[in-house]
Amino acid sequence: MTKTIKKDYKIGLIGYRLSGGGSDKVMANLSVFLQNNGIEVHIVTVIDEIGYPYKGKLYNLGLLKNKSNGVYNKLKRLIKLNNYLKENNFDYIIDFRFRTKLVQELIISRLIYPKNSIFTVHSYLIDHYMPNNSLLTRLMYNHCYANVAIVDTMKNFIYKKHKLKNLVTINNSINFDEITKKKDASLEIKYQYIIAIGQYENEIKQFDKLIESYSKSVLPKENIHLVILGNGNKSKLNSIAIHNNIEDKVHLLGYQENPYNYLKNALFLVLSSKNEGFSNVLVESLACQTPVISFDCLCGPSEIIIHKNNGILVNDQDFNELTEAINQLFIDKELYNTCKQNALQSVQKFSLENIGNQWLRLLKIDLKK
Numbered sequence: 144m145t146k147t148i149k150k151d152y153k154i155g156l157i158g159y160r161l162s163g164g165g166s167d168k169v170m171a172n173l174s175v176f177l178q179n180n181g182i183e184v185h186i187v188t189v190i191d192e193i194g195y196p197y198k199g200k201l202y203n204l205g206l207l208k209n210k211s212n213g214v215y216n217k218l219k220r221l222i223k224l225n226n227y228l229k230e231n232n233f234d235y236i237i238d239f240r241f242r243t244k245l246v247q248e249l250i251i252s253r254l255i256y257p258k259n260s261i262f263t264v265h266s267y268l269i270d271h272y273m274p275n276n277s278l279l280t281r282l283m284y285n286h287c288y289a290n291v292a293i294v295d296t297m298k299n300f301i302y303k304k305h306k307l308k309n310l311v312t313i314n315n316s317i318n319f320d321e322i323t324k325k326k327d328a329s330l331e332i333k334y335q336y337i338i339a340i341g342q343y344e345n346e347i348k349q350f351d352k353l354i355e356s357y358s359k360s361v362l363p364k365e366n367i368h369l370v371i372l373g374n375g376n377k378s379k380l381n382s383i384a385i386h387n388n389i390e391d392k393v394h395l396l397g398y399q400e401n402p403y404n405y406l407k408n409a410l411f412l413v414l415s416s417k418n419e420g421f422s423n424v425l426v427e428s429l430a431c432q433t434p435v436i437s438f439d440c441l442c443g444p445s446e447i448i449i450h451k452n453n454g455i456l457v458n459d460q461d462f463n464e465l466t467e468a469i470n471q472l473f474i475d476k477e478l479y480n481t482c483k484q485n486a487l488q489s490v491q492k493f494s495l496e497n498i499g500n501q502w503l504r505l506l507k508i509d510l511k512k
Contacts, residue, residue, distance in 0.1 A: 165420065261290070337410050406433050
């Protein structure tokens with residue numbers, strides 16, 4: 144049931160896009176929660192990529208971006224953003240973008256955004272969100288309403304490095320209603336498989352090494368395939384599969400708007416990243432009642448996985464141990480069934496309702512009972 148609130152609130156959510164990225168999905172989920180609770184939501188996107196379900200009014204700055212993306216075009220969009228924020232006089236602005244362009248972010252944080260702004264950090268690689276220079280970071284982010292890290296490890300790291308005074312932790316949320324609706328969609332896959340999900344445009348997910356670890360496991364001989372969802376250059380990964388004589392077992396299926404039916408039908412998910420932020424895919428897999436294996440990397444997996452209860456935590460970057468874990472979760476049926484039975488309940492704390500209410504407490508918004 145939709146609740147009512149004591150006054151009319153208007154909140155602006157600003158993100159890179161509404162498709163593909165984990166922080167974009169978090170923004171989309173929050174828009175659904177806020178709008179469902181009677182709060183007026185506006186979403187501003189930098190790139191014209193809209194795929195995730197969202198609620199509220201969309202202001203798509205990506206439609207103004209031209210091919211050259213020159214100085215004049217960037218200035219035009221900054222002016223449009225500034226005008227839009229002033230016209231709407233938001234109670235709060237929450238920024239989900241990665242922020243790497245120093246001059247642009249100085250202008251935005253000090254001249255365009257009001258003081259009631261909140262900046263989020265979604266990766267342990269915090270220089271994607273804050274300058275390495277602590278004086279600049281404090282100049283840009285100490286005056287705002289709050290800086291939100293998505294796990295305590297990240298919050299502590301930011302404080303140790305930059306001494307920001309307004310740090311809080313709010314985990315990413317998952318929308319159980321969306322997952323429930325989508326996970327039972329039909330899937331034309333005729334083989335058993337394990338799964339990995341993520342972009343492979345860079346080396347962070349390490350799918351090349353995952354393919355090698357999978358090739359050394361018992362799974363190929365047992366005719367258990369490996370499915371990888373995400374965008375990137377397939378040629379390198381295909382070459383590794385061919386080199387290991389498993390090209391018929393490795394399937395690079397690209398980005399899928401609905402990954403949940405793939406997750407539901409997988410035996411388990413494997414995460415082989417160098418580092419993470421929170422790793423939405425671990426929570427989403429467990430929400431589909433699919434156990435997980437992950438490196439105990441910085442940061443996030445250890446705050447989601449309960450070792451041998453809903454999955455297996457592997458010593459960070461130990462690919463031999465990763466192969467052993469893949470074998471163990473496949474062979475040890477008692478362990479597998481335990482992890483599968485505990486999966487869904489283990490991630491209830493990350494529900495949109497629970498995390499949404501944490502945002503309301505941060506914003507000091509009281510809902511009427």
